[in-house]
Amino acid sequence: MSLITTLARLEAVDSGRAQPAATVRHRHLSERPLVLVPLITAGEAGAPLGALVGTDRDAPRLLVVPQPRDRDLRFAFLAELADIVLPYIDAYADAVEVAERTETDPETGKRVKVEVDLCADAPQLIVPSRAGVELVRLLGRSMRFRRTAEQDPQTPHPAPPRVPLLGRWLTHYAERSRVPGSSLLLALTEVLARHWATGQSGLEDQHLGALLAWIDPPEGGSGAEAALRAELARDERGQLLCPPAGPATDPAFDNKLLAPAIERYDRARGTFAAAEDGLEADDRLGAVTAAEREIRALVESVTRPTWDAVWRGLDLLRALPEGGHVAERWTRDRWSFTGHRDRVLSGEPPQPRRDDAVTAANKLATREREQARLEAQEALDDPLVMAGRRLAGEAFAGEVVDVEMAYSEGRRPSPRPLVTVRTDDRPYLGERVKVYRSLGGKPQSYEFVARQDDGADGALVVLRVLDKMGRGKEPEPGSVPEKGDRICFTLFEHEQRGGAKLPDPEDTPWTHGGPPGEETAPEPADPVTEEDVL
Amino acid sequence: MTAEAIADPGAPLDPGTAAARATEAILRDTLHGPARGVVVDSPPGAGKSTLVVRAALELADAGRPLMVIAQTNAQVDDLVLRLAERSPELPVGRLHSSDADPYDKALDSLPNVRTSAKAADLTGLPVVLSTAAKWAHIKVDEPWRHAIVDEAYQMRSDALLAVAGLFERALFVGDPGQLDPFAIVGSEQWAGLSYDPSASAVTTLLAHNPGLPQHRLPVSWRLPASAAPLVSDAFYPYTRFRSGTGHGDRRLAFAVPSDGSGPDRVIDEAAESGWGLLELPARHTPRTDPEAVRAVAAVVRRLLDRGGAATSERSPDPAPLTAERIAVGTAHRDQAAAVRAALAELGVSGVTVDTANRLQGREYDVTVVLHPLSGRPDATAFHLETGRLCVLASRHRHACIVVCRAGVGELLDDYPSTEPVQLGTLVKFPDGWEANHAVLAHLAEHRVSWRP
Numbered sequence: 001m002s003l004i005t006t007l008a009r010l011e012a013v014d015s016g017r018a019q020p021a022a023t024v025r026h027r028h029l030s031e032r033p034l035v036l037v038p039l040i041t042a043g044e045a046g047a048p049l050g051a052l053v054g055t056d057r058d059a060p061r062l063l064v065v066p067q068p069r070d071r072d073l074r075f076a077f078l079a080e081l082a083d084i085v086l087p088y089i090d091a092y093a094d095a096v097e098v099a100e101r102t103e104t105d106p107e108t109g110k111r112v113k114v115e116v117d118l119c120a121d122a123p124q125l126i127v128p129s130r131a132g133v134e135l136v137r138l139l140g141r142s143m144r145f146r147r148t149a150e151q152d153p154q155t156p157h158p159a160p161p162r163v164p165l166l167g168r169w170l171t172h173y174a175e176r177s178r179v180p181g182s183s184l185l186l187a188l189t190e191v192l193a194r195h196w197a198t199g200q201s202g203l204e205d206q207h208l209g210a211l212l213a214w215i216d217p218p219e220g221g222s223g224a225e226a227a228l229r230a231e232l233a234r235d236e237r238g239q240l241l242c243p244p245a246g247p248a249t250d251p252a253f254d255n256k257l258l259a260p261a262i263e264r265y266d267r268a269r270g271t272f273a274a275a276e277d278g279l280e281a282d283d284r285l286g287a288v289t290a291a292e293r294e295i296r297a298l299v300e301s302v303t304r305p306t307w308d309a310v311w312r313g314l315d316l317l318r319a320l321p322e323g324g325h326v327a328e329r330w331t332r333d334r335w336s337f338t339g340h341r342d343r344v345l346s347g348e349p350p351q352p353r354r355d356d357a358v359t360a361a362n363k364l365a366t367r368e369r370e371q372a373r374l375e376a377q378e379a380l381d382d383p384l385v386m387a388g389r390r391l392a393g394e395a396f397a398g399e400v401v402d403v404e405m406a407y408s409e410g411r412r413p414s415p416r417p418l419v420t421v422r423t424d425d426r427p428y429l430g431e432r433v434k435v436y437r438s439l440g441g442k443p444q445s446y447e448f449v450a451r452q453d454d455g456a457d458g459a460l461v462v463l464r465v466l467d468k469m470g471r472g473k474e475p476e477p478g479s480v481p482e483k484g485d486r487i488c489f490t491l492f493e494h495e496q497r498g499g500a501k502l503p504d505p506e507d508t509p510w511t512h513g514g515p516p517g518e519e520t521a522p523e524p525a526d527p528v529t530e531e532d533v534l
Numbered sequence: 535m536t537a538e539a540i541a542d543p544g545a546p547l548d549p550g551t552a553a554a555r556a557t558e559a560i561l562r563d564t565l566h567g568p569a570r571g572v573v574v575d576s577p578p579g580a581g582k583s584t585l586v587v588r589a590a591l592e593l594a595d596a597g598r599p600l601m602v603i604a605q606t607n608a609q610v611d612d613l614v615l616r617l618a619e620r621s622p623e624l625p626v627g628r629l630h631s632s633d634a635d636p637y638d639k640a641l642d643s644l645p646n647v648r649t650s651a652k653a654a655d656l657t658g659l660p661v662v663l664s665t666a667a668k669w670a671h672i673k674v675d676e677p678w679r680h681a682i683v684d685e686a687y688q689m690r691s692d693a694l695l696a697v698a699g700l701f702e703r704a705l706f707v708g709d710p711g712q713l714d715p716f717a718i719v720g721s722e723q724w725a726g727l728s729y730d731p732s733a734s735a736v737t738t739l740l741a742h743n744p745g746l747p748q749h750r751l752p753v754s755w756r757l758p759a760s761a762a763p764l765v766s767d768a769f770y771p772y773t774r775f776r777s778g779t780g781h782g783d784r785r786l787a788f789a790v791p792s793d794g795s796g797p798d799r800v801i802d803e804a805a806e807s808g809w810g811l812l813e814l815p816a817r818h819t820p821r822t823d824p825e826a827v828r829a830v831a832a833v834v835r836r837l838l839d840r841g842g843a844a845t846s847e848r849s850p851d852p853a854p855l856t857a858e859r860i861a862v863g864t865a866h867r868d869q870a871a872a873v874r875a876a877l878a879e880l881g882v883s884g885v886t887v888d889t890a891n892r893l894q895g896r897e898y899d900v901t902v903v904l905h906p907l908s909g910r911p912d913a914t915a916f917h918l919e920t921g922r923l924c925v926l927a928s929r930h931r932h933a934c935i936v937v938c939r940a941g942v943g944e945l946l947d948d949y950p951s952t953e954p955v956q957l958g959t960l961v962k963f964p965d966g967w968e969a970n971h972a973v974l975a976h977l978a979e980h981r982v983s984w985r986p
Contacts, residue, residue, distance in 0.1 A: 003820075180719060355724065355727075357729035357731070360724050360727065360730070360731045361691070361692035361695050361729075364692055364717060364721055364724075364731040364732060365692065371718050392868065393868060428867065428868075432635070499670075500667070500670030500671050500696050502692075502695060503695070508695075509698035510570060510742070510743070511571070511694055511695070511698040511735075511738065511739050511743070513728060513729060514742075
């Protein structure tokens with residue numbers, strides 16, 4: 001935890017309210033996000049119990065699996081989910097704009113510019129918490145290898161037609177969410193915790209109710225008390241007033257309410273199946289429907305508060321102005337969405353179960369690059385984030401007190417002016433360290449020359465300007481700081497260099513096991529075991 | 535069963551012979567063995583660079599074009615200088631980046647060293663050296679016959695993936711006890727895969743080629759007889775090594791007698807026994823604990839003021855203990871910066887102050903270490919990492935002084951490591967918890983309590 005975060009958390013404890021950790025919003029928020037509040041069954045990893053899903057905060061769709069261990073009902077749930085999510089995704093797939101991309105020409109091997117489609121906007125999925133993201137990943141994995149009756153008439157438990165496709169999309173979204181700064185799939189607690197520092201631990205911040213209580217406490221009340229209430233307060237039936245955001249449910253809810261309701265449903269189904277004539281069956285079907293309605297009401301009662309909390313959290317985030325580089329990062333999300341759309345359209349098989357060596361290395365390199373880029377961009381977009389970097393000695397701000405013209409040695413001397421900056425910050429400047437400032441959105445580099453103490457806290461830092469001054473003997477106007485300018489310099493780079501190109505997967509070297517074997521495409525689904533079938 | 539074990543099971547060989555035999559075996563496998571790769575584990579100061587230089591010269595003599603892959607520019611430059619020192623006539627290529635000032639200027643004065651940012655300018659030279667990052671951008675039609683990968687345990691698997699297509703066979707040399715490579719983003723997704731891109735290059739190499747010959751260098755020439763057993767026991771319990779020198783071979787003496795202060799007492803203890811622990815009162819502190827930082831600076835100041843002289847097997851006369859021969863090691867960069875500032879206040883200059891990561895591969899007469907767990911309320915995986923403590927405790931030729939707040943033992947017992955277990959990954963022994971306890975137990979015998 002950085003010093004400034006520690007300070008913000010201490011202030012939050014002291015004041016009983018969360019303190020801002022950012023002055024702008026660092027993640028893209030879609031105008032029409034799809035919110036998903038899923039629940040799973042205790043003890044059954046990946047067995048959905050129900051969900052609230054939709055794009056309209058006043059009219060969520062409630063999906064429920066009345067008997068989560070019944071795979072037919074599970075499939076029915078997934079098919080319903082697909083019917084909501086896939087049309088939402090498709091709505092974004094067709095609106096495209098033309099964009100340029102550099103590609104390697106397969107014949108000449110040269111880098112050429114090509115015009116390609118880029119989706120004008122991308123669908124955004126929002127879940128309440130990190131555990132929700134993990135469930136999206138798990139659902140994606142459990143669905144994408146399923147076979148439909150159309151694909152394979154022999155398959156023992158055919159999946160409904162659009163379920164494998166939903167699995168591929170959920171997998172893509174979950175995988176994209178691992179890229180730092182991406183916004184295709186967001187866990188609300190993480191985004192909120194990025195923008196506010198509460199007086200509780202990072203672990204406690206994963207409780208959406210408690211987090212919101214800190215950020216937006218009830219009128220006149222303390223956030224700390226409200227958060228404690230959100231975590232612990234129960235009604236006269238022993239049920240939590242603020243149910244957990246899921247996907248796990250509260251054990252008291254499971255034991256006291258859900259289990260008896262599911263038992264009644266099972267019993268009703270049993271007697272319905274044993275009905276001997278149509279009249280009796282009609283009667284008993286009514287009992288099944290009533291039992292199912294009861295479970296639906298229960299699931300809604302514990303998802304609706306979370307649903308409302310998610311939208312309240314989105315309101316809080318929307319009140320912040322968007323950061324300067326957010327749109328640029330969202331464009332990369334759009335590329336990611338467009339790329340997967342194209343892979344689906346061209347009939348490629350689902351994402352493999354495991355990455356091969358080259359894909360894994362490429363993903364890691366991309367994510368490290370995006371992480372560094374995100375850290376730099378957040379600091380450049382947000383003075384409060386930059387303050388944290390200044391406090392950590394990774395940046396400094398100050399006033400230019402002197403500019404002295406100088407030239408490089410060599411046959412064709414170019415301008416290398418010396419700039420003296422007075423700062424109260426304490427940057428970790430060492431010999432030959434480079435620093436950067438943003439000049440019209442582009443980084444201008446400087447070299448550290450000397451430093452001299454000035455007063456009790458301040459220091460005079462002499463820097464040499466290295467670039468962005470044009471090609472002439474005199475620097476272009478505006479390219480060199482002037483006396484009196486207040487400038488913020490960073491010790492970190494603003495832009496990231498691309499990494500080295502890795503070999504193609506079929507050229508994987510001997511050190512990494514050689515080329516991956518021929519896959520039997522598409523990979524078969526996990527074998528069905530006894531535990532899978534009720 | 536090796537010949538030496540049969541010949542002489544009781545009395546061990548003298549260190550020189552043991553080391554020479556290990557080197558012979560390595561060179562035999564490298565030059566004449568059938569395997570595509572040879573792995574050499576080298577404990578701290580066991581002559582790894584000497585081995586690399588020797589293997590490079592023998593491969594060049596055998597007429598096999600050789601590429602050398604190191605991890606940092608400083609390591610590459612150091613190898614080039616050593617090569618030129620050993621064999622001034624050998625033409626050597628130094629491939630460098632196109633940044634400003636990409637290599638040590640000392641290379642320019644060497645007549646047979648050619649430097650270039652383009653691999654094409656260096657074709658035909660018997661040995662070409664560069665960093666893994668630079669090699670990754672090079673494309674060749676015909677791979678090199680041989681490669682030497684230096685500091686292979688600090689190289690990440692994905693970095694090896696980028697360069698492995700450049701060579702046919704390779705000698706991998708490194709120290710398994712030092713800091714593992716790391717990624718700045720989570721990589722749990724690939725944990726357990728044989729080619730986990732965030733694992734070390736050697737881990738991936740051996741997972742895919744389990745039959746490769748593995749050697750190790752058995753003698754540390756850097757660590758004194760007082761340090762080798764502790765470092766070996768704590769960090770290399772299954773691949774022990776010993777010191778190349780005996781207990782009487784090295785001596786550290788001071789002209790100015792102790793003034794009875796904590797720093798002076800711990801200096802005397804360390805001069806006598808090779809280890810010293812300056813223990814400050816227990817307290818939870820920020821990372822840049824001002825008292826501990828000042829204590830580190832005070833110890834360094836006194837080391838210089840008291841006119842130290844180091845006697846070793848290198849020369850019959852004592853060598854003065856100067857600022858260049860002292861280093862301060864910390865866990866974090868801000869701690870290093872704080873120590874530098876404190877030293878500047880005391881008028882000390884020329885002493886190396888850096889983090890464990892940057893001290894890897896370096897050697898000093900005396901090191902002063904700010905213990906990674908000093909003053910911490912918790913023991914995170916970062917601070918417990920075995921390699922971090924191992925690097926900090928194995929940089930010295932004479933003595934190591936650790937500055938630490940009391941209570942680290944209790945901290946370790948309160949927070950046993952709780953890293954999630956990943957299926958398919960090799961559990962690394964010893965774990966940081968155990969290694970920390972082993973070092974602490976030893977340091978406790980050389981403790982000087984001090985209230986500044």
